[in-house]
Amino acid sequence: MSTDVYEGPATIEKLAALCRRRGIVFPASDIYGGVGSTFDYGHYGVLLKNNVKQRWLDAMLRERDGIVLLDSAIIQHPRTWEASGHVAGFSDPLVDCRTCKKRYRADDLEHARCERKPSKLPGQGPECDLTDAREFNLMFKTTIGPVAEAGTEVFLRPETAQGIFLNFRNYMNVMRRRPPFGIAQIGKSFRNEITPGNFLFRLREFEQMEMEYFVPPDGAQQAFEEWVEARRDWYLRYGIEPSRLRVRPHGADELSHYSTQTSDVEYLFPIGWLELEGIAHRGDFDLRQHMEHSGVDLRVFDPDTETHYLPHVVEPAAGVDRATLAFLVDSYDEEEVAGRQRTLLRLHPMLAPVTAAVLPLVNKDGMPEIAERLYAELRAALPVEYDDSGSVGRRYRRQDEIGTPWTITVDGQTVEDETVTVRDRDSLTQDRVPLGGVRELLEDRLRSSTGFSPAR
Ligand code: ATP
Numbered sequence: 001m002s003t004d005v006y007e008g009p010a011t012i013e014k015l016a017a018l019c020r021r022r023g024i025v026f027p028a029s030d031i032y033g034g035v036g037s038t039f040d041y042g043h044y045g046v047l048l049k050n051n052v053k054q055r056w057l058d059a060m061l062r063e064r065d066g067i068v069l070l071d072s073a074i075i076q077h078p079r080t081w082e083a084s085g086h087v088a089g090f091s092d093p094l095v096d097c098r099t100c101k102k103r104y105r106a107d108d109l110e111h112a113r114c115e116r117k118p119s120k121l122p123g124q125g126p127e128c129d130l131t132d133a134r135e136f137n138l139m140f141k142t143t144i145g146p147v148a149e150a151g152t153e154v155f156l157r158p159e160t161a162q163g164i165f166l167n168f169r170n171y172m173n174v175m176r177r178r179p180p181f182g183i184a185q186i187g188k189s190f191r192n193e194i195t196p197g198n199f200l201f202r203l204r205e206f207e208q209m210e211m212e213y214f215v216p217p218d219g220a221q222q223a224f225e226e227w228v229e230a231r232r233d234w235y236l237r238y239g240i241e242p243s244r245l246r247v248r249p250h251g252a253d254e255l256s257h258y259s260t261q262t263s264d265v266e267y268l269f270p271i272g273w274l275e276l277e278g279i280a281h282r283g284d285f286d287l288r289q290h291m292e293h294s295g296v297d298l299r300v301f302d303p304d305t306e307t308h309y310l311p312h313v314v315e316p317a318a319g320v321d322r323a324t325l326a327f328l329v330d331s332y333d334e335e336e337v338a339g340r341q342r343t344l345l346r347l348h349p350m351l352a353p354v355t356a357a358v359l360p361l362v363n364k365d366g367m368p369e370i371a372e373r374l375y376a377e378l379r380a381a382l383p384v385e386y387d388d389s390g391s392v393g394r395r396y397r398r399q400d401e402i403g404t405p406w407t408i409t410v411d412g413q414t415v416e417d418e419t420v421t422v423r424d425r426d427s428l429t430q431d432r433v434p435l436g437g438v439r440e441l442l443e444d445r446l447r448s449s450t451g452f453s454p455a456r
Contacts, residue, residue, distance in 0.1 A: 010332035037196030047353035067182035072163025083293035093133040106133035156190035182213040207320035220312035239348035244268040277318035284310040345403030
């Protein structure tokens, strides 16, 4: 059953504070006062984000066949964006308020607040004086060449997909691929968003995970349906609460210029249902456009019918930062244990930045030596860390807040009988296990958390 109100303990503010406090995400250029809605990922954030990307790559490359990789340039030939429709159409309508100088998206005023009278929408306050809406292109411009006036004007890519279409011919000729096959890419994209905000939700510089699946036209509808389901299942598999996830087909009036059918995978954030990922049936729009604008034949020869055709494309397009935010929101929890408040991230073990932390109970009596040896053994196989600073309670809290699923404590008994305790982040149970069996135990638990042996 899905509702329309998020009822969990997370808020965007609490998460941003936790991320900052624990070295997951910092506001960028902090010492200069920050640049709006721009963030730097700290150590644990990089590990978390890498895991999100790795799980996506597992789904593309290891759990199925027929998808290959690409890492294309951020700056492509400027005609790319004429052909793709971005120069003419990648814009949002913008309105300014002459009174408070604030800027709004004209198509999203119902989610905005008047600067002077926050109980009102922009335009409804007594002093509001909104301009007419004008179209604002979201692409960042820059120039190639040392002298701006003489340089060529180019754009930072607003999506990774076009780099894939530009390489389609290379994959046909060099990689000898024939539809159906997919090209997957993860990389940075840039959009000069009018209203960035909500922490990692809407950024001007962000990462995308996109895959273009090329199919003969008569297979496109089935491929579209399969990809919608596969992408929804991916979020569920990595722990998203089912009642907070839904697939929403676009109405005819919402479809992008290139799409004949699109469904969004949406997540119920504390700020409402919002898009995590779009799966679009793009038809042959992109290949046809690039064929016409470049003059290069991008058709495929079908030996059965002895005809040439343009493949159709199904595209699952996800945001790394947005998925990371959803996993953070969804895993955030607060509870009271023995009269004390505990905050934790119940992250899926295959997403957690650190799989296990090794803790000597005290820094004496032979415990640090054993703990360091165990740490060195585990470190070679898994993302683990060693923590010996502060009381053990504090160290548990620190690991809970970065979502470490298991904490291994070396105590007095370890010195006597070579056993350690393994504390489970979620249930708080402590199992005593032989020192020599810890690595296998962790690897088994990771494997059983996905039913698949994923790449770390
Ligand atoms: P929105 O409607 O939220 O602006 P969109 O429909 O323009 O998103 P797409 O062009 O389909 O987004 O991009 C694919 C995915 O890239 C989105 O589902 C989202 O996860 C991510 N994405 C897009 N814009 C941003 C952004 N400004 N910040 C963070 N992630 C983004």
